[in-house]
Amino acid sequence: MLDACTETARQARARGLVVNVGHDLNLRNLPPLIARIPFLAEASIGHELTADALLMGYGSAVRAYVTALTSTQDVGQA
Amino acid sequence: MARLSVNLNKVALLRNSRHTGVPDLLEFARIAIAAGAGGITVHPRPDERHIRRNDVPALAKLMQPRRPNLELNIEGYPDARLVDMATEVLPEQCTLVPDAPAAFTSEKGWDLTVDQMQLLRPVIATLRELKSRVILFIDPDTTVLDRVIQVGERASRSSLAAMLRTSAHDNMPPCLTPVPKPRGRQEREALW
Numbered sequence: 001m002l003d004a005c006t007e008t009a010r011q012a013r014a015r016g017l018v019v020n021v022g023h024d025l026n027l028r029n030l031p032p033l034i035a036r037i038p039f040l041a042e043a044s045i046g047h048e049l050t051a052d053a054l055l056m057g058y059g060s061a062v063r064a065y066v067t068a069l070t071s072t073q074d075v076g077q078a
Numbered sequence: 079m080a081r082l083s084v085n086l087n088k089v090a091l092l093r094n095s096r097h098t099g100v101p102d103l104l105e106f107a108r109i110a111i112a113a114g115a116g117g118i119t120v121h122p123r124p125d126e127r128h129i130r131r132n133d134v135p136a137l138a139k140l141m142q143p144r145r146p147n148l149e150l151n152i153e154g155y156p157d158a159r160l161v162d163m164a165t166e167v168l169p170e171q172c173t174l175v176p177d178a179p180a181a182f183t184s185e186k187g188w189d190l191t192v193d194q195m196q197l198l199r200p201v202i203a204t205l206r207e208l209k210s211r212v213i214l215f216i217d218p219d220t221t222v223l224d225r226v227i228q229v230g231e232r233a234s235r236s237s238l239a240a241m242l243r244t245s246a247h248d249n250m251p252p253c254l255t256p257v258p259k260p261r262g263r264q265e266r267e268a269l270w
Contacts, residue, residue: 004218005242011220015227018239020173020213022085034080041239044119044151044173046085058106062084062113069080 006036013039020044027052030068043069081116083151086137090128103133104140111141117149117171124159131163138167146170153215156201164208172205173213173241174198187216187242190225198229213241 009019018041021033026048034040045065053061089106093099107118118137122129134152141148149170154160156174164172176188188194198214205212212230216222226240 001218008216008218008220008223008240008242012223012226012240012242015223017223017226018211018213020239020241022173022215022241040080042081042083042117042149042151042171044083044085044117044153044241046087046119049084050088059109059113062082062110062115065084066082066114069082 002032002036005033009037009040024048027064027068030065031071034069034071040069081149082114083117083119083149084110084115085119085121085153086110086133087119087121087128090130090133094126094128094130103129104136107137107140111144111148116147117151119151119153119173121153121175122163123154123177131159134163135167138169151213156198161201161204164205164210168208169210171211171213173215174201175215187219188214188222188226190214190216190222190229195225195229202230211239213239215241218242 005021009021012019019037019039020042021037021040022044024047025033025043025045030043043065049061049065052064056064084107086103086106089101090103093101093103110118118141120129120134120137122131122134138145138150141150150167151171151173152160152163152167152169153173153175154163155177160172160174174188176186176194188198190198202212214226214229216226223240
């Protein structure tokens with residue numbers, strides 16, 4: 001799935017398209033996705049963020065996802 | 079850097095399990111914005127099981143002072159109902175999904191068959207007139223990209239975009255299975 005997303009995103013960008021992502025994204029699978037597709041414009045996230053918010057609080061969960069999306073640290077090849 | 083658009087559907091789902099208005103959707107939108115969200119996403123399905131139609135103008139009003147930098151994103155099937163909502167609140171972005179009205183969740187992206195392209199063309203044209211960026215929800219499949227360009231041929235590239243479906247429901251018949259097989263956290267984490 002990561003390889004397919006990466007290649008499709010790369011080719012979409014080459015065609016001048018903005019690339020967004022969504023569905024089943026969470027704090028564990030976002031970092032490798034961001035590392036492979038650093039030019040993503042947007043991730044829309046609801047279910048997993050809300051589930052995390054039950055444990056972390058809503059504001060903390062949103063901040064954790066913002067951090068995951070804006071982090072540029074190299075997480076290696078998943 | 080990628081923008082986080084917080085989807086409030088699950089907060090609305092909890093609210094709708096009682097008739098007290100608790101939790102207050104607008105309060106959660108305020109928290110999300112204060113915590114750094116760059117946008118708010120709503121997917122008002124026809125059965126209103128989570129976001130209701132009247133939530134959309136209320137959220138748009140709440141967000142108004144910070145728009146358009148703070149983006150309202152309406153997801154939905156491209157029908158007259160979605161166009162009416164978009165005309166009312168002028169969202170910065172509309173994400174079009176091919177879900178049947180009773181779909182459990184968005185399990186499949188656009189294939190952009192001839193029929194789907196005929197369905198999409200007038201809606202894309204209308205949304206462009208409203209200055210909304212149009213996003214087509216597609217599977218991570220490079221063969222669809224040429225048809226994404228084709229269906230929006232008179233759209234500037236920046237106003238037409240692709241949203242990649244990042245879930246792994248590949249073994250499910252599209253839009254036919256009302257309840258997906260439960261997947262454990264370990265399985266979800268192992269998507270890649």
